[in-house]
Amino acid sequence: MGYLGPGRSGAFEWLFQRVSGVVLLVILGLHFILLHYTGGGPVTYEAVAPRLADPYYKGLQLLFLVLGLYHAMNGIKLVIDDYVHREGWRILLTSLNWVVCLAFGLFGAVTVLTFQVRP
Amino acid sequence: MQSVTFTILRYDPAGGGEPRYQDFQVNITKPGMMVLDGLNQIRWEQDGTLAYRRSCREGVCGSDGVNVNGANMLTCVTHIEEVARKGRVVIQPLPGLPLIKDLVVDLEDFLRKYFTVKPYLITRAPAPDKERLQSPAERRRLDGLYECILCACCSSSCPSYWADPEYLGPSALLNVWRFIDDSRDEGAQERLDILDDHHGAWRCHTILNCVEACPKGLNPTKAITGIKTALLKRKF
DSSP states (O other): OOOOOOSSOHHHHHHHHHHHHHHHHHHHHHHHHHHSSSSSSSOHHHHHHHHHHHHHHHHHHHHHHHHHHHHHHHEEEEEEHOOOHHHHHHHHHHHHHHHHHHHHHHHHHHHHHHHOOOO | EEEEEEEEOOOOTOOOOOOEEEEEEEEEOOTBHHHHHHHHHHHIITTTOOOOSSSSSSSSSSSEEEETTTEEEEGOOOOOHHHOOEEEEEEOOTTTEEEEEEEEOOOOHHHHHHHHOOOOOOOOOOOOSSOOHHHHHHHTTTTTTTTTOOOOTTGOHOOOHOOOOOOHHHHHHHHHHHTTTTTOOOHHHHHHHHSSTTTTTGGGGOOOOHHHOTTTOOOHHOOOOOHHHHHHOOOO
16 A cells, blocks of 8 residues: 655654644733734724735735645644545545635635725 | 454464454453453463464564454453453454464564665764764664564555555654664655655655554654755755
8 A cells, every 4th residue: 555645754744743733822911912902993994904004914815825824734634644544535535635725715815805994 | 341352353364364353262361451462361261273473472573453343452461351352352363464373363464565765774974983972862763663563553554555555654764863863863855765765754744544553652753844844855
């Protein structure tokens, strides 16, 4: 049975899974604070849109997106590596993992980057 | 409990058939009977063709690792009443290893991986006149590592080991850490070169089955964490 691995040692993947996990926790906390404890008042388009259009907020959201997708995809890949033993299934699921991840990445990036405040 | 049903996986390579389960009745003749006593009773009194490994019968030789009711353990140090469920004990060979006959598995590959990691003292300095000295603190670091009896209970319980035929496995990794962490040993770098591989330490995904399985109460996952830390310190 062929091994569908990264072709590398896996040291970086191991380390970055931990690093991204910690950073994700921090961003998630920041995200909650920004969304629920700042601004006040009713949640209207006028209140939310300027924040979403802010370049720094966009940067934070992009970081959130990239790290979240990396962390999730890497985790799913390890689960596939460990528990899917048939090579055909392994190739199919690993490919699907990539496709889904890239699609979400593209979709998310387009949504975040192209957002503008409409008057 | 007068008698317990032993459901044992039978496989005869000469017979050509598929593996199948066979039930035996084991009479509890004395208190504190071990699973191995039950297997002996079957082999000696009922069916002399039943194949299984045993030797010292006190948890030191590591010959009799099998899977009892879904968990890997040594039959010689496991009480029957401890594991019997509704008067039944299901005994299978260790999972993930090639089956030879009945409860006997092929440990060739498992031991090859053990020797791959150079499980012996490597030194450059010439040997001193007396023994190589070690402080009590340095010696204590080897507790929980040197006791491994190579029964294969840990490696054969590991999903990563089942999925990746080239993965060194918790047993080999615990045994290599026993030497890397030894103050007298000087072979750490050449061993770490072997371990820094996706079939080496990085293949461990901290599933912790090995810790559950070890009949000696050792912690291979902790040893692997030591290896990973050493690798990261060297790399980044």
